[in-house]
Amino acid sequence: MEQWVELTGRVVIVTGGSNGIGRAICDSLSELGARVINADITPPVKEGGAEYLPCDITKKGETERLVEDVFGRYGRIDALVNNAGVNRARLLVDTKEPGSKYELSETDYEAMMSVNVKSAVFMAQAVARRMIPCKKGVIINMSSTSGARGSAGQCIYAATKAALSSFTKSIALELGKYGIRVVAVTPGINEKTAMTSADAYMDALAYTRNTTKEAIDSNYEASIPLGRLGRLREVADVVCYLISDRASYITGTVLNVSGGKTTD
Numbered sequence: 453m454e455q456w457v458e459l460t461g462r463v464v465i466v467t468g469g470s471n472g473i474g475r476a477i478c479d480s481l482s483e484l485g486a487r488v489i490n491a492d493i494t495p496p497v498k499e500g501g502a503e504y505l506p507c508d509i510t511k512k513g514e515t516e517r518l519v520e521d522v523f524g525r526y527g528r529i530d531a532l533v534n535n536a537g538v539n540r541a542r543l544l545v546d547t548k549e550p551g552s553k554y555e556l557s558e559t560d561y562e563a564m565m566s567v568n569v570k571s572a573v574f575m576a577q578a579v580a581r582r583m584i585p586c587k588k589g590v591i592i593n594m595s596s597t598s599g600a601r602g603s604a605g606q607c608i609y610a611a612t613k614a615a616l617s618s619f620t621k622s623i624a625l626e627l628g629k630y631g632i633r634v635v636a637v638t639p640g641i642n643e644k645t646a647m648t649s650a651d652a653y654m655d656a657l658a659y660t661r662n663t664t665k666e667a668i669d670s671n672y673e674a675s676i677p678l679g680r681l682g683r684l685r686e687v688a689d690v691v692c693y694l695i696s697d698r699a700s701y702i703t704g705t706v707l708n709v710s711g712g713k714t715t716d
């Protein structure tokens with residue numbers, strides 16, 4: 453029986469597919485028949501349906517080599533999912549302990565900007581060069597509800613996500629005439645991933661919000677109209693749909709997948 457979302461033979465590059473949401477995306481795409489390439493700096497913990505290609509996506513040269521390698525082998529690239537991201541919770545100014553490790557540094561700024569924004573820009577550029585002659589392709593950018601709303605203690609993380617949502621809209625305007633669709637997805641609060649379960653992240657978030665890790669976790673569900681955290685597979689399902697031809701008239705927009713936590 454034919455599946456409603458059919459991705460057999462589609463070649464899809466997913467950045468940051470070794471963990472969390474990216475891994476769920478790789479698994480769901482593979483189950484739907486896609487040939488998935490996981491471009492990550494860290495190897496996956498366990499084997500999945502995706503082919504792992506090591507890549508530091510903050511290095512433009514490495515991303516270009518990766519894209520040419522994939523195109524050289526398969527002769528097509530149908531979709532790119534710019535999923536990899538890093539989040540360091542930091543205060544703009546730490547009034548409790550000026551200059552502490554939780555006050556935003558230049559290194560923190562550059563780490564978040566380079567993984568979350570720069571890599572997505574140059575991955576999209578390299579992939580679009582190959583998609584344009586084919587007059588077809590899909591680029592998905594993993595944003596966050598914090599991008600539209602802002603987030604205390606995460607000013608640069610949220611700014612990188614707003615940048616991705618804006619970048620999505622502009623390149624959709626440029627690439628539409630080549631049949632290339634570009635969509636941003638904004639998850640809200642989800643089941644724990646490597647990012648959100650890391651002690652370094654939770655300790656920093658608790659410090660910047662003047663609370664405890666336990667209090668942060670226990671308040672999440674009450675803030676979500678659907679009353680529960682998002683499942684990683686629910687974000688992956690949206691990405692699969694957007695890549696498929698079922699979403700053939702969707703481009704230049706930001707799709708909120710947050711259980712109603714935010715509506716903008």
Ligand SMILES: NC(=O)c1ccc[n+]([C@@H]2O[C@H](COP(=O)([O-])OP(=O)(O)OC[C@H]3O[C@@H](n4cnc5c(N)ncnc54)[C@H](O)[C@@H]3O)[C@@H](O)[C@H]2O)c1
Nearest residue numbers: 468471472473492493494508509536537596642645646647
């Ligand atoms: N987890 C959430 O609740 C949540 C909510 C909203 C948005 N997001 C976004 O979803 C995306 C995935 O988040 P996650 O929670 O699954 O993260 P994660 O930390 O679990 O996984 C991110 C992956 O990116 C990879 N990566 C980091 N730097 C890299 C680099 N330089 N080169 C190549 N790969 C690199 C990591 O190795 C890791 O495998 C991110 O963009 C994040 O901002 C997550």
